[in-house]
Amino acid sequence: MQDDDKPFPAHAAIDPEPHVLVVDDDGAIRSLVSKFLRDNGFRVSAARDGREMREVLDSAAINLVVLDVMLPGASGLDLAREIRRTSSLPIVMLTAKGDETDRIVGLEIGADDYIAKPFSPRELLARIKAVLRRVNVGAAASGAPARLFRFEGWALDPARRELTDPGGVVVDLSTGEYDLLLAFIEGPQRVLSRDQLLDLARNRVATGFDRSIDVQISRLRRKIEPTESSPPMIKTIRGAGYMFVPKVERA
Template sequence: MAETLGYDILLVDDDGEIRRLVSKLLREDGHRVTSVGSAVEMREAIARCTPDLVLLDVMLPGTDGLTLCRELRASSSLPIIMLTAKGDDVDRIVGLEMGADDYLAKPFHPRELLARIRAVLRRARPSEGGGAKTGREIRFAGWCLDTARRELTDPRGVVIDLSTGEYDLLLTFLETPHRVLSRELLLDATRNRDAEPFDRAIDVQVSRLRRKLETAGEVIKTVRGAGYLFVPDVERT
């Protein structure tokens, strides 16, 4: 049975038939959908009402989806799933570098699209219902990650914007410091899917996270042939 979440989803694709079919699928799953076919229409839709998630096609006329992804990420942490043609590795990698939280190659199975949307939205929103982790802060090298607010602050108290993928990656490292984590484990933790052979996606995510933590020094160490290791000591409060 479909899980009714009631999220607002913005679908950006210049193919009218795809917009019709995907909009129908999402509405049947309990979501509210706005579908547009261009960069101009996307900007207008977001100006009217910020969605919970954007499904963004790479191949758009005029301003392409990769440019729009970078534009969105520069001003917000809005969850973004890129729709790419034929599973093009270059588009996938560039999309992640631009800040996308996930990608899906056309043609895709409807169930996979719904699963990816649910996974990204779960990661993007704090857990409800209280519990032991509510209000927990995790500190390292003068930095602080507030897991209730999903907010990272540097030693000066400046909030550092993280995408959902970057947040999940950092949290995974903080939960297991001083331990080598394989790419497959990190992929599973941050994207909730089976890793593909030679998938560079996690390397892109690590690179982006390193840039945001660069003032902390060497935080994430590459262990050749094995994966990555989080270097600083971690304190939970």
């Protein structure tokens, strides 16, 4: 088991050849995905279950995990929770086709994206690249002076992708939560629809009734509005979308 006192790494630094860990108990899928990603410029490690996943994470610098929901022993959802307790390591979940419950639970846990089986390797590749672009956009920025966003005593540093609470404590955000918060901060006191938020947060294209934004907003609220007495930050505008309430200052 993973030692509770030994956290997973947040994620590896930017690498011209990103290292992806594929966790799936289906040997054919592991081989297919691993070969396809290697052919497209990635380093790849593979694991069959949670035990092998932990061994790889303890011994290698991983940039992103592709994690199947249905695994022997601890499920992919359990393993995602385990990773997210100590790390912001990007996670792309593999779910059963049409299983909305797994997708929603995965997003609630903090997964950055999901793809349903059976899937096209090219679509998986595109989603992996999109998540890595979002993760690396701050670190890959030029040497321009850092710019902080401040609101209600909080501070968001886009260069470091770091959110600090009024007490000076860094609050861990998943890639999706960070992108959503940045979209709100860049358009404060303005009503944003779900489709606008999906676009501004560089998330996947909305298709039909997409609950991913609602899930991410719920998670984000729990982090920046941790108690009932906390000042409301994100207001629901019935029938229209959401609005970020605080005044935002740039420093």
